[in-house]
Amino acid sequence: MEMTTPFLLPAVWEDALQVIDLISSADENALLYLTGKNSLDEAKEVYRQGFSREDVYYSYRFTLVCFVNGRLAGCILAFPGFLEPDFISEADSSLPDVREAEDDELYIDSLAVYPEFRGQKISRYLIDAVKVQAKKHQLSKLSLLADDAKPYLEKMYRSYGFEVVEEIILDGVRHKKMTYLIKS
Template identity: 30%
Template sequence: MIRKALATDAVAVAPLILDAIGIEIAHDLTGASNKEEAIRLIGYFFAQKDNRLSYENAVVATDQKHVIGIALFYHGSQTERLDRPFIERWMERKGQAPTIVKEAQDDEFYLDSVAVHPDCRGKGVGTTLLKAFEKEAEARGYERIALLVDEDNGKARKLYESFGYRPDATKLVSGHLYYHMVKNVPVLV
């Protein structure tokens, strides 16, 4: 089952988000220096409003009792506003602004992260979350959707291509090269 995420899902989704974004991106966003701190800070930001990791920007997949997957998304034109809490936290704690790469273009609805609990992979949960993201884009009237996929993740790239996504650029994010993939979706009238 897919539902809107709740702030109370933070404990369940924080490890999934870390799994999707990796420790390097987690560090760039939160300043975390280890996995435990990254999970704690991701959970903190997830439970807050107005940031790229917020529950406001997510749907979750459940198995009736537990959260087993998550999709995080936002419109690229909102990136600066949604990244501001991370920059403010860095400034407070370290006295300097982090380098946060803008992953989304201003004219696209962006799938920031999709992750499925390891015990539930290979059962179509990720595909269901991807479809939920696309339905959200259609419902909001966005014609262009996008995502990044690690150049080393050929399996995910093939999945996205089977859904009609096509690479249009590459981006270097936290030391990793990613394909920026886009797709046009029909607008509901």
Template identity: 30%
Template sequence: MQEKITLRPGRKEDAPVIAELIVMAMTDECCRHFYGENHTAEDFMRLITDLAAGSDTQYSYENTICAMTDDGQIAGISVSYDGGRLYELRQAFINGAKTAFGIDHSSMKPETQAGELYLDSLAVYPRFRGMGIAKMLIEATAEKARSMGCGPLGLLVDEGNPKAGCLYESVGFRFVNDSDWGGHHMRHLQMGK
């Protein structure tokens, strides 16, 4: 029997699960880029969990839409925010990485821009994939962009992840330009407006 999925805003108590899914969306290699050789994935997870539990951070539960199963489990998430607020929202990550890892990421290029709602992280647990949850989350995030009047919905997709690229293109995203993030070559895509 197919699980019934509903969507709801993220909550502070969801932070550990939101963080786990954000890290899943980032990939291990990108995460290592941010925490460096002298720290662990667990150290990075602690930082992302703290950021997910906070407000005014790019990874905040306040920026999260959760896909929920009938029995109250989070199956997947979408984390998005106004691209014009990137530098303000990213500051907590930059400060946290300096403190936790001794690495200064303040010179990181912007991954988004003013005039778009940036879909920072989209992830669905493997056991819930193939149920249309990612598309539900994308549609809800596109509706969020429309309701906020932010302009198009934008995202970066890793060139090494053609399956994700096909998903995004199948729901209406189009190529804007090439980019780099987390040590990876990315494609900047937008949908809407």
């Protein structure tokens, strides 16, 4: 496939269907866990409805979409850590009181790229874009959680300059918290 230059846009609420489908294809267990739903379709519906709101972390306002040749290729959802305590939980179950992001971080909750666009540096393009967002919010780092069951994620993020700072267990799954220091 011949690739033209990818371009980024801030997501709009009308992107909900495509963005949530893409995010769920990358990590459906996270959607199930965070919504407390047993069905992926139910979990995706909770996310789609919330995507148009501003009081949840998976809002369109924290999402960038990347297009290549007019097609959605990938997306990244990243929010300022200082907002995390204010977000309303949509979960049916009670989630452990674990902060994923510190106040001085732009937390990358989700990064997803469709398989046919992988290997074309789309994820790096998205990461570079949120570095700019972090600077706009005067945040000193990016952070994310990499699932230990997917070691290729840690390898990819290390190649982008992220470092492991601690381990966190969520829903019985071990994750590595990784950060990237923003250069002024």
